[in-house]
Amino acid sequence: MSTTTETNQAAWLMSKQERPFKVDKAPQPAPEGRSIVIRNHAVAMNPVDFGIQTLGILWTTFPCILGSDVAGEIIALGPEVTRFKLGDRITGCVEDGGFQLYPSIHESVACILPSHLSYAQGCVLPLAICTAAVSIFHPRNLGLAPPKVVGEVERKGSVVLAWGASSSVGACGVQMLKAAGYEVAATAGGHNEAFCREIGVDYFFDYRSEDIVDQIVTALKDKPFAGVFAAIFMGDVLPKCTDIASQLGKDAASRVVATVLPESMPYKEPVQEGVRIAYYVWVNWLPAALEKGQMKCKPDPEVVGQGLESIQLAVDTIGAGVSAKKIVVELP
Ligand SMILES: NC(=O)c1ccc[n+]([C@@H]2O[C@H](COP(=O)([O-])OP(=O)(O)OC[C@H]3O[C@@H](n4cnc5c(N)ncnc54)[C@H](OP(=O)(O)O)[C@@H]3O)[C@@H](O)[C@H]2O)c1
CATH class of the missing domain: 3.40.50.720 (NAD(P)-binding Rossmann-like Domain)
Structure with missing residues (x-):
């Protein structure tokens, strides 16, 4: 299991459309309720990350941490977590910033990563699912x-x-x-x-x-x-x-x-209901589907770098367009 003596760090978007991301200290998340905290080992890029940084859409509060798709090892559990234990390898969908070493995730949008799958493979799935x-x-x-x-x-x-x-x-x-x-x-x-x-x-x-x-x-x-x-x-x-x-x-x-949700669509109400549907998939289907190979981690990851310093290259790469590939940065 990872040690928590390491200081949390993030690739920060300091202000609207600023580049490059600034790699700097970040608060260590404290797990609450049904949240888990992981030591993040791989993050995948989505078009929305490019949209927010380069096109300046959707997000108005800065500084902020982008990124939704992560995979890593659980280092802390909220008091109400029932589905996981310390040390579990998981992939999941982060709401408050995946481009950091210690993101927190609600347990209902997290899933055990079977041992035959790498963190880079696991992180391609969450937001797309x-x-x-x-x-x-x-x-x-x-x-x-x-x-x-x-x-x-x-x-x-x-x-x-x-x-x-x-x-x-x-x-x-x-x-x-x-x-x-x-x-x-x-x-x-x-x-x-x-x-x-x-x-x-x-x-x-x-x-x-x-x-x-x-x-x-x-x-x-x-x-x-x-x-x-x-x-x-x-x-x-x-x-x-x-x-x-x-x-x-x-x-x-x-x-x-x-x-898919058009970026201009107000999404509060549909997503609230939608989240319930995502829960069903994450909790009732995905764990066994990954274990048995019914759900494959596709598109395959293309690892473009190691460490938070590589996030800028990764976001630029997704922005330039991909074909049946998921752009990934590993966080050793
Ligand atoms: N990723 C997410 O979780 C997420 C979340 C919310 C909304 N969205 C939105 O959903 C859309 C897809 O996101 P994504 O991340 O899945 O995209 P992506 O993986 O970056 O999409 C790349 C693929 O798009 C295909 N493509 C391009 N033009 C096409 C066309 N006219 N008809 C059919 N396929 C076409 C390409 O196919 P070929 O290479 O085979 O030509 C390529 O493989 C985006 O608009 C994004 O903003 C995505």
Whole structure:
């Protein structure tokens, strides 16, 4: 187990759009209620980290610590924690800053990392799982049946279209849809077909094809259709998804296009409900799914550096765009 004599440090965003991050001391979090504190060993980047630092969106209070996706070893437990013990290796979703050595995490969005998975692998999942779970299982989005562990999955007999399956959110969504018993049709760049097959995609389409809408409608027109999960919402994605859903869906429910939360959307109320859905996935499904290999840590991590000093490079790298990769910094 790690020693706590080490001083906490963070990569601070000192003011709006300032760069580089400043690596400096940070308060040592005290675990309260159902929170756990970990010695962080790997952090993954998300587009929102680039958006806040470089585009200056979403966040107004500085200095602050960005970062959501972490993996490490538990060094302190809040008094109400029931799911974990000191020394457990976990991955989880941080609300108040993952780019630090000792983040705290609510136990309901944390999960044991099986010994066959590294911290770098584990940290690719948390925020993408939460985001995809809300899109797919929230009753105001697709409202589909929840994922089940191996051996309990019941085939639903219908197909869902996942647009952008090689993205981080898309890869998590596809795997949860398969675990929920749906067939999955998916789009990604043609070079990522093998990646999509590996995570369980049944019908693959290259989103750059001129006639992508017709290809998908023709291939799926004789199948029961359960809706569209749009993991990417840029450019002409939503009009295409809506067109497909209106041609393939037989009723209002199957014509739904669920997308990732647009950054401008006020998210207080939906996320409060959404969090409950993420809890179900984290607590009831993910631990066994990771252990049995039903949920793979995809996209694979690309480790771009070691230590908090590498966070700036990592955020710049996600901002430049990735393809079926999760950008990770290890914190030895
Ligand atoms: N990451 C999160 O947890 C999170 C949370 C909330 C919201 N979001 C939002 O959700 C979206 C996805 O985030 P992410 O982190 O999953 O993204 P990402 O991993 O950075 O997405 C990269 C992927 O997007 C694919 N892509 C680009 N244009 C596409 C198109 N027109 N159609 C289909 N695929 C396309 C690329 O596919 P190819 O390389 O195969 O061409 C690439 O693999 C972003 O808008 C983000 O702001 C993400």
